[in-house]
Every structure is written in C-alpha cells, then in structure tokens.
Amino acid sequence: MNVIEIKNLTKTYGSSRGIEDVSFSVEEGEIFGFIGPNGAGKSTTLRTMLSIIYPTSGSVTIFGKDSVKDAPEIKKEIGYLPSEVFYYDNMRVKDLLKYSASFYKKDCRKRIAEMAEIMDLDLNKKIDDLSYGNRKKVGIVQGLLHEPKLIILDEPTGGLDPLMQQKFFELLKEENRKGATILFSSHILSEVQKMCDRVAIIKEGRIIAVEKISTLKENNHKKIRIETKIPVDAAIFEFTGVTNVEQDENTISFLYSGDINVIMQKLAGIELANLWVEEPDLEEIFMHYYEKEE
C-alpha cells in the first residue's frame, strides 16, 4: 500500500520557481529519501503535503485521503520536523511538549520522558535559552511523541552532533521497525545512504529520478582510475558509458557504466603504470545524475 502518493504536483509562487509536475509515491513501512541541493524544492514539496501551502495543480494523497480536504484527519498520524525549529518563545520545553501532546488523543507523558532521556534533553529549560542543536531535539521529540504512522523530516540533522545523529537515526529506525513510514529530506547524501531504502532526486523543482539506493549504487557504475607510463590523450575515453573524465598529467579517472569487457579491452591497449577500480560513493553518482540532466 502507498502511504503517500504525489501526482503531478505543481506549486508556483508568482514568478519564482516552486515545483513542477512532481510525482512519486512512498510505500508503507519504507524509509524514503528526498534529496536535492538547497532551493531545489524539497521543502516546498513537504510543506504542500502538509497543507501549509496549497498546490497550484496536482494532488497529494496520504493514507488514501486528500491532503487538502482531509488535512486534519491525516495530520493525526503525521509527525513533522521542520528544518528550522522556532517555537513559541518564553515557554519551557516541558510545556511546549505538553501543548503539542494535547492535540492528540493519547497519553504521551511516558514517551516524552523516554525520548528526552535518549536525546539528553533538559525538559525544564526555557526554549529561548536552548542552543540550535537542543532546539532541534525539541523538534524531534515534538514530532515523534504521538507515535505517528508517517514521519516527515525536513533536513533533520542540522545542528546535531554525530553522536546525537546516531541516536536520532536509531530512534527513527526503531519507529520504522514498529511500522512507521518515514520521508526524509536532505542534501547530505551520506545520511540518506545510511537510512533510506529508496530516494527521489529533485533538481530545480523537478524530480529527475526515483531509485532504490541499492540500484543507485549498483547501476554498474565503476570508478576507474589509471596511471599511464606515457601521457595519453583522455579523448580516447570519450565513448558511451564513460562520464566525469578527469585528467591530471599521467592520471586519468572516470566513471564507467556498461559492459566491463569493453572497457577492459580499451585499457588493455594502453601502457599502464597502475589501475584502480572502485565502487563510487553515492555523492559521485548523484553529481553524475545532475550533470546528465544539464
């Protein structure tokens, strides 16, 4: 079953670009990544899903219900963590979380205490006095305290130190194990790579690919680097399947996707000093996606 179905979603703001014809769906129980550089339209998409802003055209269906018409119903089961956490000033963490919990017909006290313990968050502090990272923790607890079925995170890790990030990811994985679906937006690939099953890649307001992380990594991409004994013209590598060619004196590196025999035959004709064949990391594949589009 699809928890989220986004169909041809377009949101334009006057003259500036919003998002255009965005479609993808997220299955129940998935951890779905949503990646793209800043300003590509990630937040716009998420905020439209939550009816903070309304679509220009297209639709979002969550739990089989319309995201605009049935917004209050849907939101009972959504936990949201915004990228920048501002909360009513002059409130204690405890009071804010209590207020947040009062919107759901559940007793969340135990869960608040548990999560505060895990995230090492002082409930008696005033929100005004908290550091950026600690505010983020308030956001995390606030988003998860009602054990939502769908967790939507907009750049969630900014401001968290690596140890906290680790704890946070464990918390998310635990929720996922209990059945929660997670939509995770980020521009940091390594965290998406660590967490997600599938990703949608967005660029300049349009989805350019929806792929399994494993496919992205397989995709037969190899990162090949050679060192030659005599200078070689890199132009000989200009054929189908080769991208990102870089030359630095006697060293040439490139990404290759295709029949491995073809490239091996090519290499066999060159006097090599050294050869490296590596799995590229997601970052490089991602850049490759972007360049391909241009």
Place this chain on the structure above:
Amino acid sequence: MNMFIHELKSARKSILIWSLALVGITVLFLSIFPSISRDADEFKRLIEGYPEGVLKAVGLQINTITSFLGFYSYMFLYVMLCGAIQAMNLGAGIVAKETSGKTAEFLLTKPVTRLEILAAKWRAVLVSLVITNIVFVAAASFMANFVAVEGVDVTVFLLISASNFIIQLVFAALGIFLAVVLKRIRSVLTLSLSTIMVFFVLSVFGSIVGEEGIRYVTPFKYFDYAYIAEHSAYEARFLVLGLVLVVMMLSASFWLFSKKDIHSI
C-alpha cells in the same frame, strides 16, 4: 479548547499590563476631578480663555466638564486610545505569530483546521478584552464612588464605559484582518500604533472642523457622549456600523486564512 487556553495563557502578561494602564489613566484623571468640581466656575472661566479649536481638539465641553459624567467622557478619549492600541496589538499579534513563519509550522501540522485555529485565537482575544474591561470598569466605578459629589446616572456611566469594549472589538478585528492580509508584519506594535494614530488624527480633525461624515470613518467617533447622556442609549446606526464591520472583517479573515499559503520566514 487547548489552543484557546494556550493563547489566553500567553496573553496573561499583556492583559495585566493593559489593565493596569487603563486603571492608571482612570485613577490619574479622576483624582484631579474633585479639585475641578470644587472650583467649577473658576475652571470654566480658565478654559473659556482657550482658543475654540484647542477645546474641540481635546474634546473639552465647557458646559459639562465640571460634572462627573462630563469629565468622565472627556478623559474617556484617552481610555479609548489606550484600549484601541491594546485591542489591535492583540488581534494582529495573535495571528501574525502564526503567519510570519516563526511558529506557523507548529499549529499548521497539528490535526486541526485553520478555522479552528483562528476561532480559538478570536475567542482568546475576546476573553482578554472582556477581562481588561471588567478590571477597568471596576476601577472606574470605585473611583466614581470616591470623587463624584452629585449622584451619577449609572446607566449612562456604564454605557460610556462599555463603549471602549465595542471600539476595541473593531480594532481587534482590524488587527486580525491586517495580519491575515499582509504578507509580512515586521512589527505588530508599529502597525497598530500607526493605524490608530491615523484614526485618532482623523477624529481630532473631524472635531475641529465639525464634520459629521468623519463619524462614519473613525470608530473613535462612533459614540457621542452628549447623545448618550441625553438618551441613555447608543446611536443605533453607529453601533450597527461597528458590529457589521467586526463581522465583515472577521468573515474575510477566516476565509482568507483558510486559503492562505503560509510561508516560512
């Protein structure tokens, strides 16, 4: 209910401050009254020397200024001014904190409709204003008992006092409306102070030139205290005008707020 209680709680400090301000104005003015009423003739002679324009501008009426209700309606101008600022600040502030992006995402991602959000806020504004007015009327009554020598017509006294609340409703609704319509409000206080100054200057200007039409433009002129004293009632058309404006501005606010894109920052 939780939103209403939350909003009311966060308005606590402002209710206290504005109540104290209104009580302060009342106590300050009414404590001068005994000396004016004691030397009534001398005081009248003194202000007769003032240029007519000045008297009109500050709303001084020589015939009535030395009676308690005459003096009370004179000082009421400052109560209204203060009350209007409170109301507009409250109305604009309570909505602007959701639409100016700082905290919008908190309520908007909760399982409530936009209409429920705004309704809770309006109820909180209403209750805050009622509390302030109860405190103010209590203080004014207390002072009246002290300083009024002759008997005070209670109906007229209460009608004058309650007119503040009605004017506040208009300005609170205007504040909410502007907060919903305007894309971004840098400072709620600047917005309400400048709006109210415009209406206030208009009403002072109207008093000086004696233009009747201005009464339809500025809420500060809805209530003519000489009329209230004479008829023990408000002028129906201005009361209706005020209430219609409140209903219209609120309806428009609810409609626009439920359709509006709330942008971050």
